[in-house]
Amino acid sequence: xxxxxxxxxxxxxxxxxxxxxxxxxxxxSVEHGEEICLNFSELEFIYPSGVNILSAVGKYLxxxxxxxxxxxxxxxKEVSNFLSECGFCEFVGVKSxxxxxxxxxxxxxxxxxRRFDFPDDYEIEQLINIIEKELKLSSNVCNxxxxxxxxxxxxxxxxxxxxxxxxxxGQGYQKTHRVRVCISDLGIGIKNHLARKFNDLIxxxxxxxxxxxxxxxxxGTLGRENSGVGLSEFREFINFVGGEFxxxxxxxxxxxxxxxxGAKSKVVKNIERLDFKFPGTFxxxxxxxxxxxxxxxxxxxxxxxxxLIR
Amino acid sequence: MLIxxxxxxxxxxxxxxxxxxxxxxxxxxEMVLENWDKGDIEVSFEGVKLVTPSFLDEAFGKLVLExxxxxxxxxxxxxxxxxxxxxxxxxxxxxxxxxxRDNFNPLDS
Numbered sequence: 001x002x003x004x005x006x007x008x009x010x011x012x013x014x015x016x017x018x019x020x021x022x023x024x025x026x027x028x029s030v031e032h033g034e035e036i037c038l039n040f041s042e043l044e045f046i047y048p049s050g051v052n053i054l055s056a057v058g059k060y061l062x063x064x065x066x067x068x069x070x071x072x073x074x075x076x077k078e079v080s081n082f083l084s085e086c087g088f089c090e091f092v093g094v095k096s097x098x099x100x101x102x103x104x105x106x107x108x109x110x111x112x113x114r115r116f117d118f119p120d121d122y123e124i125e126q127l128i129n130i131i132e133k134e135l136k137l138s139s140n141v142c143n144x145x146x147x148x149x150x151x152x153x154x155x156x157x158x159x160x161x162x163x164x165x166x167x168x169x170g171q172g173y174q175k176t177h178r179v180r181v182c183i184s185d186l187g188i189g190i191k192n193h194l195a196r197k198f199n200d201l202i203x204x205x206x207x208x209x210x211x212x213x214x215x216x217x218x219x220g221t222l223g224r225e226n227s228g229v230g231l232s233e234f235r236e237f238i239n240f241v242g243g244e245f246x247x248x249x250x251x252x253x254x255x256x257x258x259x260x261x262g263a264k265s266k267v268v269k270n271i272e273r274l275d276f277k278f279p280g281t282f283x284x285x286x287x288x289x290x291x292x293x294x295x296x297x298x299x300x301x302x303x304x305x306x307x308l309i310r
Numbered sequence: 311m312l313i314x315x316x317x318x319x320x321x322x323x324x325x326x327x328x329x330x331x332x333x334x335x336x337x338x339x340e341m342v343l344e345n346w347d348k349g350d351i352e353v354s355f356e357g358v359k360l361v362t363p364s365f366l367d368e369a370f371g372k373l374v375l376e377x378x379x380x381x382x383x384x385x386x387x388x389x390x391x392x393x394x395x396x397x398x399x400x401x402x403x404x405x406x407x408x409x410x411r412d413n414f415n416p417l418d419s
Binding site: 230 | 363404
């Protein structure tokens, strides 16, 4: 099977989301043992989300269907630089395009795609270094980004049942003050996790499960082991600073774009049922990271009689 | 008693449950409970760089299931703690109190 990628491959604003969905659908229809050739020759631009989702699905097919991934070189130098520098080539086992040459940063900083098997201080510190030192963000914004990401990675490890850990890829855009992070896993998906507790979800498509997972306090863990703050906390955080996030899980696609004009925020949502099932969960987040930004919790104030620390 | 989180967990406090590689919020909660009857407990966040809501919920939010809030306020003293961490602990405690008291269903709110 040859898949020709073109234009701006990735998810979200300015990217060709439909092309990514079609590409993933095609990849998942591959026969056992069949080779998948990713033709990058006409590609003009590739986003971290495009790389992460290709890597995750590629790894899944290599493991489950014994697929072999090959590729046709991109003509565009920036695309080839990015594919090499973000670790895609070594990740799917193809030769780097850089050939030992130093990569061009172009004002962005890349956290190479890598696999997290458990919360690892060294890996978290690497991610923090990219976000904090390279982008020179205020500690207020940094702390929130770190904590939100650590929480998300922890969630994947705890709930997804993924045998291959989770894949994380990030990019910091110094000029436009944005941080983009993609996290994917090949686990049971949000619907199957929540359906342990919410039986009504079994009959519904995954968009309902994603929406429910974004409510603070909702968890699929039985008993009172967990509190259900992971995704809701992350959503609240992006709502505070502005940005965008996309969640793909099973046959659900959920996108939320939060823009600020002064203190007023505008939220645009795009929720779709896909005609294929993503084998796990994928999260793509673009976080506004303007230096000096102050983040305030805008949630309902906590009543005094519920406060442990006053 | 003084519990220095950084000495027990490290600078990055991310995990809820203890794992073979690293201790989580569970270790702090167990330590607090073990020392509950031995006087006041000071919890210091000095040197901690990162702390997740799950860690805080496991360490402190879940204490609500064992002791009431008044007892916790009298027993625990938090030092070197940032405003955001305070807010996160309070949110976790709020959620746990609601869960315990009302059989709280987040979908109803």
